[in-house]
Amino acid sequence: MSLLETDGLTKQFGGLVAVDDVSFAVERGETRAVIGPNGAGKSTLINCITGALEPTAGTVQFDGEDITDTSPHETVQTGISKSFQTASIFPNMTVRENVEIAALAAEHGSFRFNFLKRLSDFSAVHETADEMMDAVDLLGDAGVEAGSLPYGDKRRLEIAIALASEPELLLMDEPTAGMSPDETADTVDLVERLQEELGLTILIVEHDMEIIFRIADRILVLNRGQVIADGTPEEVQESEQVQEAYLGGVEL
Numbered sequence: 001m002s003l004l005e006t007d008g009l010t011k012q013f014g015g016l017v018a019v020d021d022v023s024f025a026v027e028r029g030e031t032r033a034v035i036g037p038n039g040a041g042k043s044t045l046i047n048c049i050t051g052a053l054e055p056t057a058g059t060v061q062f063d064g065e066d067i068t069d070t071s072p073h074e075t076v077q078t079g080i081s082k083s084f085q086t087a088s089i090f091p092n093m094t095v096r097e098n099v100e101i102a103a104l105a106a107e108h109g110s111f112r113f114n115f116l117k118r119l120s121d122f123s124a125v126h127e128t129a130d131e132m133m134d135a136v137d138l139l140g141d142a143g144v145e146a147g148s149l150p151y152g153d154k155r156r157l158e159i160a161i162a163l164a165s166e167p168e169l170l171l172m173d174e175p176t177a178g179m180s181p182d183e184t185a186d187t188v189d190l191v192e193r194l195q196e197e198l199g200l201t202i203l204i205v206e207h208d209m210e211i212i213f214r215i216a217d218r219i220l221v222l223n224r225g226q227v228i229a230d231g232t233p234e235e236v237q238e239s240e241q242v243q244e245a246y247l248g249g250v251e252l
């Protein structure tokens, strides 16, 4: 059984079919990429999976369970986490506090802290935070105010926050957007390490073809909401439809 599977997933915004009958699967342990031109429906697809958007039709299954109608908060508790852009960071709190809050929230539902929780549970939260800060190389900055981190570190903190719920599947929507070449290279290394060392399954939307072809095991290609290719990087690269969608027939 695949870890994640969509069947006929469709999202309409009025007359616009942003995601059109998309069926695809993500296998355990793989790095799965979604690519496509601007407006192809990549973010909408991801948002239908997290429950941020309600699909017009079709289903989403995670680990054999139907999660089509679950809210983003419930989705996190089933084991799917999305790395959001810097909006989810509390700038006046430390790196550690940001990650610990995310770990607590994942356990208890957003911000309904139970102050009667046993102390041993807090040490588990502390340990999870240590592990996730270490995974993104921010352990040395644990005490730093999050707002004062450089841009690339903030984006890695975002990833640590997403990891704090200890997901099986990590969703990333253009994690390198706005990064310098150095920050981009670090982030790509990080994504590779997360898959290898934490055994994470990753579903990533990314514009940079070089990155995609380097890290993806399989690639789903969308154009105008529809699947135009789905396969290994080699298979996708050879697809005429993909070449046309991207570059009007020029080879990738």
Ligand SMILES: Nc1ncnc2c1ncn2[C@@H]1O[C@H](COP(=O)(O)OP(=O)(O)OP(=O)(O)O)[C@@H](O)[C@H]1O
Pocket (backbone or CB within 6 Å): 013, 016, 018, 036, 037, 038, 039, 040, 041, 042, 043, 044, 045
């Ligand atoms: N909330 C919304 N209301 C109406 N239309 C929307 C909404 N969100 C997205 N769309 C439209 O749906 C289509 C798909 O958008 P989406 O953001 O999923 O594309 P994308 O592949 O992520 O593009 P990009 O590469 O620019 O991030 C676009 O035509 C977009 O304008």
Ligand SMILES: [Mg+2]
Pocket (backbone or CB within 6 Å): 042, 043, 044, 173
């Ligand atoms: Mg997008």
